[in-house]
Amino acid sequence: MMPNISNMFPIATDALAWAVVIHLVVDWPLQNEWMACNKTNLRHPAAYAHSGLHALGLMLVFPWYLALGVGVTHLLIDTRRPVTWWIGTIKQMPRSAPFYRDVEIWMDQIFHGLMLVVAVILIPLLLS
Numbered sequence: 001m002m003p004n005i006s007n008m009f010p011i012a013t014d015a016l017a018w019a020v021v022i023h024l025v026v027d028w029p030l031q032n033e034w035m036a037c038n039k040t041n042l043r044h045p046a047a048y049a050h051s052g053l054h055a056l057g058l059m060l061v062f063p064w065y066l067a068l069g070v071g072v073t074h075l076l077i078d079t080r081r082p083v084t085w086w087i088g089t090i091k092q093m094p095r096s097a098p099f100y101r102d103v104e105i106w107m108d109q110i111f112h113g114l115m116l117v118v119a120v121i122l123i124p125l126l127l128s
Helices: 005-027 033-038 045-058 064-076 083-088 100-125
Strands: none
Touching: 005 045, 005 100, 033 045, 045 064, 064 083, 064 100, 083 100
């Protein structure tokens, strides 16, 4: 039997709010230059350190396996491959566009935010 998600709404809203706060804190003030410069390379430990911090922080909100899953998606999004594909294919924006870097940063944040929304939606489904 599927859980009644409407009864979960206040809990889901709180979980999403805290997940976004954790994401922003880890992605901006806690991300050092070493992580920022090297997180796009899956062969570099900075990529795993950065996404690992996300997973650890999200364990305050989500079950460990869901936090780990979001950490993995964070790792993959930060390779920039999904973001550059979306910008080039869907938005059809060339890298030479004047605001390409700004769009890239915001698309990255949108992708991460969508993963947090998916995680919140999965909570009642996984806990039932």
